[in-house]
Amino acid sequence: xxxxxLAQASAAVSGTSSRLEKVRRIxxxxxxxxxxxxxxxxxxxxxxxxxxxxxxxxxxxxxLPPPADQPxxxxxxxxxxxxxxxxxxxxxxxxxxxxxxxxxWARATSAEQRLLAGLVTGELRQGALDGVMVDAVxxxxxxxxxxxxxxxxxxxxxAPVARAAVAGGGDVAVLDAFRLEVGRPLxxxxxxSAPGVAEALDKLAGPAALEWKLDGIRVQVHRAGEVxxxxxxxxxxxTDRLPEVVATVRALPATxxxxxxxxxxxxxxxxxLPFQVTSSRVGSRTDTAQSxxxxxxxxxxxxxLHHDGTDLLTASGAERWSVLESVLPDELVVPRxxxxxxxxxxxxxxxxxxxxxxxxxxxxxxxPYDAGRRGSAWIKVKPRHxxxxxxxxxxxxxxxxxxxxxxxxxxxxxxETGGFVMLGKTFxxxxxxxxxxxxxxxxxxxxxxxxxxxHVRPELVVEVAFDGIQRSSRYPGGMALRFARVLRYREDxxxxxxxxxxxxxxxxxxxxxxxxxxQ
Numbered sequence: 001x002x003x004x005x006l007a008q009a010s011a012a013v014s015g016t017s018s019r020l021e022k023v024r025r026i027x028x029x030x031x032x033x034x035x036x037x038x039x040x041x042x043x044x045x046x047x048x049x050x051x052x053x054x055x056x057x058x059x060x061x062x063x064l065p066p067p068a069d070q071p072x073x074x075x076x077x078x079x080x081x082x083x084x085x086x087x088x089x090x091x092x093x094x095x096x097x098x099x100x101x102x103x104x105w106a107r108a109t110s111a112e113q114r115l116l117a118g119l120v121t122g123e124l125r126q127g128a129l130d131g132v133m134v135d136a137v138x139x140x141x142x143x144x145x146x147x148x149x150x151x152x153x154x155x156x157x158x159a160p161v162a163r164a165a166v167a168g169g170g171d172v173a174v175l176d177a178f179r180l181e182v183g184r185p186l187x188x189x190x191x192x193s194a195p196g197v198a199e200a201l202d203k204l205a206g207p208a209a210l211e212w213k214l215d216g217i218r219v220q221v222h223r224a225g226e227v228x229x230x231x232x233x234x235x236x237x238x239t240d241r242l243p244e245v246v247a248t249v250r251a252l253p254a255t256x257x258x259x260x261x262x263x264x265x266x267x268x269x270x271x272x273l274p275f276q277v278t279s280s281r282v283g284s285r286t287d288t289a290q291s292x293x294x295x296x297x298x299x300x301x302x303x304x305l306h307h308d309g310t311d312l313l314t315a316s317g318a319e320r321w322s323v324l325e326s327v328l329p330d331e332l333v334v335p336r337x338x339x340x341x342x343x344x345x346x347x348x349x350x351x352x353x354x355x356x357x358x359x360x361x362x363x364x365x366x367x368p369y370d371a372g373r374r375g376s377a378w379i380k381v382k383p384r385h386x387x388x389x390x391x392x393x394x395x396x397x398x399x400x401x402x403x404x405x406x407x408x409x410x411x412x413x414x415x416e417t418g419g420f421v422m423l424g425k426t427f428x429x430x431x432x433x434x435x436x437x438x439x440x441x442x443x444x445x446x447x448x449x450x451x452x453x454x455h456v457r458p459e460l461v462v463e464v465a466f467d468g469i470q471r472s473s474r475y476p477g478g479m480a481l482r483f484a485r486v487l488r489y490r491e492d493x494x495x496x497x498x499x500x501x502x503x504x505x506x507x508x509x510x511x512x513x514x515x516x517x518x519q
Contacts, residue, residue: 001033003078004071006044007111010124013045014400019132026136035167037075039159044115046133046158047124050079051086052234055097056120058395058407062452064102067110078104078116118399123406123427130373133158141165143172151178153313153371156186156235180311182224182256185231186371189260189303191361191378197349198342200362200379207340209317209365210348211302213358213380214334215275215468216264217282219299221249223257232282241282245299254327255308260369261301261334271356275482276470302334302361305369317377318365338365349381358382358467385507386465387412387481387499388490390420393455394442397427397435405439405454406430410464410484412477412501420458421477421501429465429485438489461490461498469508477501479508 009029013022026045033041043050081104088096108116118124134152138145143165151161155178168174180186194200201208218233219242228246230239239246245263265273265281272278273295281295304324305312312320324333337348349360359382367377389410397406407427411420430438445456464484472480 001037001041001075002071003073003075003112003115004109005029005032006041006075007109007115010045010115010118010399011111019135022132023135023139026133027140030136030140030162030166033075033166035163038163038166040075040079042133042137042159042162044075044119046130047118047122049082049119051082054082054086054120055088055093056085056101058121058452060098060101061117061120062450064113065106067113068107069109071109071112073104073107073112114399114402121398123398123401130158133162137162137165141168142170143168143175147172147175151175154178154180154186156184156371180258180306180313182258182306183222183227183229185220185222185235186258186305187235188218188220188233189370189378190374191380192374192376194362194379194381195384197345197360197362197381200381201340201342201345203376203379204362204364207338207365209321209336209338209363210345210360211334211336211363212300212352212355213361213382214262214264214300215272215356215358216262216278216300219245219261219263221245221257221259221261221299221301223249223252223254223259225255226250238282241284242297244297248299248332252327256306257304257308257327258306259301259324259328260303260305261299263297263299265295266298274470275468299332300334301328301332302336303369312369313371314368316366316368317363320369353383382467384465385468386463386487387504388461388463388493388497389423390458390495390498391442391445391456391460391462392420392422392458393453394438395425395453401427401435404435405442406435408438408462408486409453410462410481411458412504413495413498414501422475423477423504424472424475424480424484426464426481426484426486428483429487434486434489459495461493461495463487463490469504477504479504 006029009025012025016022029041029045030038040050081100085097085100105113134149137158138148141148148161148165152158155161161178164174194203220231222229228239228249229237230242230245232238242263249257249259263278263282265278267273277295278297281297301324304320304327307323307327312323339345352360359380362379362381364377370377389412391408392411393409394405395407397404407425409422409425411422414421441460442454442456445459447455447457449455465487466481467483469479470482471478474480
């Protein structure tokens with residue numbers, strides 16, 4: 001299958017707001033692809049490369065060759081090129097990646113280059129989310145929807161089920177191979193959001209469980225006899241990096257288990273250390289006794305999907321919790337309460353935040369474990385921190401944002417120097433209307449540009465929400481915002497009244513609580 005066919009389908013999917021039309025176009029693509037290409041079609045139309053880490057970022061997309069006149073690139077060729085790029089390492093690796101990317105770009109047409117840029121930057125926004133993709137697989141395969149959804153749930157991913165289903169010639173038996181298997185990870189159940197615990201309880205309409213929302217790394221732990229495997233929420237195997245968790249689960253009174261939980265680093269007072277500490281430890285590929293002693297990780301579990309030969313995916317939340325409590329000691333179970341009282345729930349939430357945690361997750365007592373879906377049975381509630389920051393520069397967008405200024409460079413005011421300290425970038429939270437407005441407004445403030453970035457006078461204040469602050473060697477201030485997203489522009493506020501870098505430092509060290517924004 002030519003990449004150009006996929007690029008045209010991507011443009012068509014991006015250009016329609018009709019869910020049915022998106023499903024139709026994606027299904028046509030799936031049917032047109034060779035069986036081995038089906039997983040790539042799923043990934044690319046979902047806006048993802050198969051290789052999660054390529055070492056290629058925004059900067060690498062500057063000064064690349066102009067588009068080719070005729071399409072010649074195959075989808076499999078593109079995957080092979082990115083596989084080679086992702087494996088480049090050692091001395092001269094940056095130039096080698098650049099050379100490989102240049103060779104790929106030189107063969108791509110204009111439409112293909114737009115698709116590739118969106119895949120590399122993660123800015124391919126076309127509405128081909130999981131729900132749409134699953135419906136497209138159902139349509140392309142003509143298999144019963146319930147069986148396809150069940151297979152995807154236990155497979156932990158859409159792509160392998162899509163390959164089997166589309167190539168299966170209408171035989172529903174091809175889905176029988178997909179079942180919960182201890183040792184093979186499932187995609188985790190996800191939570192929607194609510195502004196406060198009262199609103200979350202209202203949505204669930206009755207007594208619900210509240211659990212601490214931990215600021216750690218989500219893990220799914222599988223045990224079969226003495227064999228323990230640990231997977232992240234992206235289904236990466238990190239077993240070798242977490243030997244203390246392996247030992248803990250191996251010591252439990254069970255022969256087979258699938259547990260859902262988090263690992264995080266705690267200080268001596270049992271308060272969570274900054275997320276980056278946990279992330280660095282889990283991300284390290286060279287686990288040593290010294291690193292375990294310096295940054296020991298604690299495991300907390302909040303769900304069980306399988307226990308001693310019994311699958312629990314369809315059991316209610318209350319039933320699964322009962323099994324969890326019977327198998328795990330208290331110190332391995334996330335703190336929890338059950339209530340329908342908003343006041344009690346608010347006190348539990350406030351206590352979790354005071355202890356340094358992200359907030360709470362409010363859970364239905366009756367819902368099954370809906371793997372891979374962000375439904376209404378789990379609802380997360382977090383304090384919301386906001387800052388008024390100044391736009392220092394902005395990058396041109398890709399995909400459906402082509403021609404619009406998208407990725408904002410955000411800075412805090414530094415009263416000592418009279419300048420601004422950059423804290424990161426974001427393109428999240430921007431509506432189409434806001435993108436058009438900011439493009440016009442920021443071009444009015446332009447001072448200079450390169451091919452990718454427009455630098456502007458630091459005059460425009462934007463209010464951003466964020467989930468936390470982490471250490472960063474990328475920016476001069478040594479800090480970066482986590483999951484920053486635009487709430488609104490503050491044209492009523494001059495840059496001289498933007499938040500200072502000291503305010504950000506205080507938030508980073510925990511000496512300031514943004515009470516006005518805590519729900």
